[in-house]
Amino acid sequence: GAGVSQSPSNKVTEKGKDVELRCDPISGHTALYWYRQSLGQGLEFLIYFQGNSAPDKSGLPSDRFSAERTGGSVSTLTIQRTQQEDSAVYLCASSPRTSAQSSYEQYFGPGTRLTVT
């Protein structure tokens, strides 16, 4: 099957507008992650989904950021009233499961480059 897909690949928006970013994980992967990566920086964790629930939203930088996942599959990350500091690449990753006993890799999508002007 296909890998993780994200859309759009690039988004330019004006400051103050809302944006929606979409992630379609690998089929059957129950865990889904959103990260943000600013230029020259490492990955900043935003939110994690196990199935449709988000047990950890601790990484969301402000209440302008929200995410949902429906049907245990597609997820959308919404940023309201965008600010210039929101400009970054937003990466989505999925993995088959979580387990206290095992470790496993995350499979990343190509990302969405968001530019707020």
Place this chain on the structure above:
Amino acid sequence: EDKVVQSPLSLVVHEGDTVTLNCSYEVTNFRSLLWYKQEKKAPTFLFMLTSSGIEKKSGRLSSILDKKELFSILNITATQTGDSAVYLCAVRGHSNYQLIWGAGTKLIIKP
């Protein structure tokens, strides 16, 4: 606070050289350390290390973990221009799912 530190931040070498990238960590209840290669946007998985002293190898790339000294190295021998990328290190600690990421090492291979 858990942290992962990679060094150097950037490295420029010539094709054919051997490079060693470093990743040190301070993470509660360490479980595993992962290396990723990021060429454009999507990081791609290279290695996962859980035990000290056991080398993981894939072609010209190899990696080893030292859980006593809390670091890992990624070696690339006979480098090629296609090895140019950002190499990311991430550690799984007490969380079942959250990875703590280093800032990456930007590797440039000159022909």
